[in-house]
Amino acid sequence: MIHPTVSNRNLGRFDTPASPCARETRGRATREGMVAGIVVTALFGLATALPLSAQTPASWPGAGPTSPAAAALHPDAADRADVPAAAPMPDRAEVYYPPRGSWARKSPAEVGMDPALTDSAVAFALAHETPWSLDMAEQLARNTSQERYPEIQGPYKDRGRPAGLIIKNGYIVAEWGDLERVDMTFSISKSYLATTFGLALDRGLIRDVHDRVAEYMPPEDDGFTSPHNAPITWHMMLRQTNEWEGALWGKPDSADRRRGIDRELQEPGTFWEYNDVRVNRTALSLLRVWRRPLPEVLKEYVMDPIGASDTWQWHGYRNAYVEIDGRRMQSVSGGGHWGGGVWINTYDHARFGYLHLRRGRWGDRQILSEEWVRMATSPGDVHPVYGYMWWVNAGRRQFSNAPETSFFALGAGTNVIWVEPAHDLVVVVRWIDNRQVNAFIGKVMAALGEKAAE
Numbered sequence: 001m002i003h004p005t006v007s008n009r010n011l012g013r014f015d016t017p018a019s020p021c022a023r024e025t026r027g028r029a030t031r032e033g034m035v036a037g038i039v040v041t042a043l044f045g046l047a048t049a050l051p052l053s054a055q056t057p058a059s060w061p062g063a064g065p066t067s068p069a070a071a072a073l074h075p076d077a078a079d080r081a082d083v084p085a086a087a088p089m090p091d092r093a094e095v096y097y098p099p100r101g102s103w104a105r106k107s108p109a110e111v112g113m114d115p116a117l118t119d120s121a122v123a124f125a126l127a128h129e130t131p132w133s134l135d136m137a138e139q140l141a142r143n144t145s146q147e148r149y150p151e152i153q154g155p156y157k158d159r160g161r162p163a164g165l166i167i168k169n170g171y172i173v174a175e176w177g178d179l180e181r182v183d184m185t186f187s188i189s190k191s192y193l194a195t196t197f198g199l200a201l202d203r204g205l206i207r208d209v210h211d212r213v214a215e216y217m218p219p220e221d222d223g224f225t226s227p228h229n230a231p232i233t234w235h236m237m238l239r240q241t242n243e244w245e246g247a248l249w250g251k252p253d254s255a256d257r258r259r260g261i262d263r264e265l266q267e268p269g270t271f272w273e274y275n276d277v278r279v280n281r282t283a284l285s286l287l288r289v290w291r292r293p294l295p296e297v298l299k300e301y302v303m304d305p306i307g308a309s310d311t312w313q314w315h316g317y318r319n320a321y322v323e324i325d326g327r328r329m330q331s332v333s334g335g336g337h338w339g340g341g342v343w344i345n346t347y348d349h350a351r352f353g354y355l356h357l358r359r360g361r362w363g364d365r366q367i368l369s370e371e372w373v374r375m376a377t378s379p380g381d382v383h384p385v386y387g388y389m390w391w392v393n394a395g396r397r398q399f400s401n402a403p404e405t406s407f408f409a410l411g412a413g414t415n416v417i418w419v420e421p422a423h424d425l426v427v428v429v430r431w432i433d434n435r436q437v438n439a440f441i442g443k444v445m446a447a448l449g450e451k452a453a454e
Contacts, residue, residue, distance in 0.1 A: 001157060001158050002155065002156075002157040002158075003136070003137060003155060003156050003157060004155050004318075095170060095358065096169075096170035096171065097170070097354075097358075097362055097363045098170075098307060098351070098354075099307060100307030100308075101307070101309075103171075103172050103347065103350075104170075104171050104172070105171055105172045105173070106168075106169075106171040106172075106173055107173065108168075108173045108174065108447065110171075110173075111168040111169050111171060111173055112168075112448070112449075113168060113173060113447045113448055114446075114447045114449070117443065117446050117447035118166065118173065118174050118444075118447040119174075120443055120446075120447070121166070121174070121440060121443035121444045121446075121447055122164070122166075122174050122176050124436070124439065124440055124443050125162055125164055125176065125429055125432055125440055126162050126176055126177075128432055128433045128436040128439075128440070129161065129162050129431055129432065129433065130162075130413055130414060130431045130432060130433050130434070131433060132159065132413055132431070134158055134159055135158055136156045136157060136158045136159055136184070137156070137158075139159075140152055140156060140336075140338075140339070143337070143412075144337075144338070147255065147256075148254070148255060148261065149250075149251050149252070149255035151250070151338065152338050152339045153249060153250065153251075153317035153318055153319065153320075153338045153339055153340075154315050154316060154317045154318065154320075154333055154336070154338060154339025154340025154341070155315050155339055155340060156184060156336065156339045156340075157183070157184060157343065159183055159184065159413065159431060160177070160178055160181045160183050160430070160431065161177055161178070161431060162176065162177050162429075162430060162431045162432060163176060163177025163178055163179055163181065163346050163429075163430045163431070164176055164177060164346065164427070164428055164429040164430060164432075165179065165346055165347070165350050165426075165427065165428045166425075166427050166444065167350055167353075167354065167425065167426040167427070168423070168424060168425055168448075169424050170354070170424070177346070177430070179345060179346040179347050180309075180311075180345050180346075180347065181345055181346075182311050182312065182313070182343050182344060182345050183343060183344070183345070183415075183430065183431075184336045184341060184343055184413075185336070185341065185342050185343065185344055185349070185411045185413075185415045185430075186335050186336040186337070186341060186411030186412040186413055186415060187334070187335040187336075187337075187341075187410060187411040187412060188342065188349070188409040188410065188411035188415050188417060189314070189332075189333065189334050189335050189336070189341035189342040189411070190279055190334045190335060190389040190409075191352075191389055191390050191409035191417070192298060192314070192342050192352070193279070193282065193283055193286070193294070193332075193334045193389060194238060194376055194388045194389035194390065195298065195302060195368065195376075196286055196290070196294050196297050196298055197234065197238060197282075197286055197388070198368050198369070198372035198373075198376060198388075199297060199301050199302070199368070200286065200289055200290060201372060202368065202369045202372055205289050205290065206234060206289060208234075209233065209234050209235040209238070209375075210233050210234070210235050211233060211234060212224070212230065212231060212232065212233055213232055213233065213234055213237060213285050214229075214230055214232075216285065216288065216289050217285065217288060218288060221284075221288060223244075223246055223248075223281060223284070223285070224244075226245070226246075228243075228245050228265065228268070229244055229245060229246065229268075231268050231269075232244055232268045232269075233268075233269070235269075236268050236269045237278070237281070237282045237285070238282070238376075238388040238389055239272070239380045239381075239382065239383070239386065239387075239388065240272055240273060240274055240275065240278065240279070240383075240386065240389075241268070241269050241270065241271060241272050241273075241380070241382045241383070242268050242269070242278055243265050243266050243267070243268045243269075243270075243271055243273070244268075244275075244277075244278045244281055245265055246281070247277075248277055248280055248281050248284065249280065249317050249319050249320045249331075250319060251277050251338070252277065253275060253277045253278060255277055256274075256275045256276045256277050256278075256337070257273065257275065258273060258274055258275065269382070270382065271382065272380070272382045272383035272386065276333070276334060276335050276337045276338070279333075279334035279335065279389075280320075280331070280333050280334055282334065283316075283331050283332050283333065283334055284320075284322070284331040287322070287324070287329060287331050287332075288322075288324070291324050291325060292324075292329070293329050293330060293332075294314065294331075294332050295313075295314040295332060298314065301367065302352075302355070302367055302368070303348070303351075303352075305362055305365060305367055306351045306352070306354075306355050306362045306367065307351060308348040308351050308352075309345060309347070309348055311344075311345055311348075312342065312343065312344040312345070312348050313342070313343045313344075314332045314341070314342050314343075315330075315332065315333065315339070315340035315341060315343065316330040316331050316332040316333050316340050317333060317338065317339065317340055320332075320333070334389075335411070335412075336411075336412070337412075346428050346430060349409075349417050349428045349430075350417075350426055350428045352409075352417065353409070353417040353418075353419050353426040353428060354426050355367060355368065356368075356373055356377070356407075356419050357419050357421060357424070357425075357426050359373050359374070360372065360373045375387075375388060376388040376389070376390050377390045377392055377407040377419075378392065379392050379394040384397070385397050385398045387407065390407050390408065390409060391407065391408040391409070391410050392406075392407045392408075393405070393406045393407065393408070396453065399437065399438045399441050400438060400453040401438050401439070401441040401442035401445055401452045401453050402418070402420065402438075402441045402445070403420060403422050403423070403445075403450075405420060405421050405422040406418060406419065406420045406421075407419050413430070413431055414429075414431070414432050414433070414434040414437060415429075415430050415431070416428065416429045416430075416432070416437060418441065423448055423450075425444075425448070427441075427444060
């Protein structure tokens with residue numbers, strides 16, 4: 001059942017479906033001369049990333065190996081430390097890309113996986129369902145019960161049962177659950193948000209990840225005008241090291257200060273904190289750069305080209321609207337903490353993960369620059385297990401059973417997109433007990449012939 005926005009002081013049920021954000025509309029062309037912005041999706045975990053390559057598709061205006069857009073993709077040297085070596089890409093002629101509406105399958109044995117151990121991994125995922133209630137109103141009330149600002153401001157829906165896919169060498173080798181069910185995905189939304197930043201950076205709408213966000217905001221937006229907020233860069237917003245101070249959509253940043261509600265704020269760029277108010281401020285900032293709703297941007301430039309369904313949705317809060325160029329637009333949320341976020345089926349999650357496995361390429365199109373993908377999934381300087389709203393596995397500190405080359409989109413519940421380039425692997429697992437994710441990863445690795453770390 002889908003529920004529109006309600007206060008969690010009165011989490012009543014409604015039968016009115018939330019309006020889909022994945023419409024067939026096309027926004028107007030992005031303005032020339034704007035500067036590209038990178039939005040990163042922060043997830044539940046620590047991030048390790050792949051190294052960065054410097055190829056920006058030459059077919060894009062202003063792009064190319066020596067263009068400003070390509071040069072802007074290089075992070076500080078500190079961000080490049082301890083980056084695992086990139087796995088070699090398969091020969092392009094041999095790479096399979098699933099067409100819209102279908103995905104080819106192979107048996108585990110055909111791709112070199114042990115059939116019995118693959119079945120064991122699937123059985124484990126099914127047997128270790130999340131302890132979360134199926135009733136999302138009940139679960140969100142539990143999640144926010146100790147918060148100072150617990151009001152649920154976006155739509156939500158009851159969750160499904162465990163589901164997942166294992167994709168090896170591009171082919172589905174294992175699947176379980178209802179893969180077409182559209183479910184909330186919580187902080188995996190952040191990785192989708194980061195992608196809209198990557199698109200902006202690739203297109204020159206944002207000049208450099210180290211530009212101050214204030215430079216891109218219109219006069220009516222004072223979110224980055226205070227002495228504390230003025231130095232904040234896109235890099236800090238995506239890394240969640242920004243320490244942004246303020247209120248947005250009725251919630252102050254202190255509503256989600258997970259490392260101390262009343263702590264003293266640190267200098268921007270020096271302190272990592274997972275904070276959904278600040279992530280939502282990133283979404284609003286990107287909306288102002290694109291000047292069109294981010295779901296439209298994602299649909300046109302990513303989801304449609306990779307053959308995703310028309311069932312996914314991206315929601316914001318009931319009060320999260322601004323007017324741009326005479327058009328009323330909703331600013332989306334980067335998770336489902338207080339409702340909203342990306343709602344999507346398992347196949348579409350897998351396509352998104354597969355795009356990143358292929359370093360931004362889909363068939364004969366470079367959807368995201370290879371450099372952006374590698375940057376987004378590289379470890380941060382302040383918090384090495386967090387990239388640009390992707391989790392990475394530097395030192396195998398996020399998941400000890402996964403290789404260092406792995407990176408993850410993670411959401412509460414627990415929802416996981418696991419990308420493992422060294423083994424040409426994408427795994428999506430939904431509604432698994434968070435305490436069992438590492439063990440599940442170990443079972444998949446065992447099916448690949450790799451010994452688990454624990």
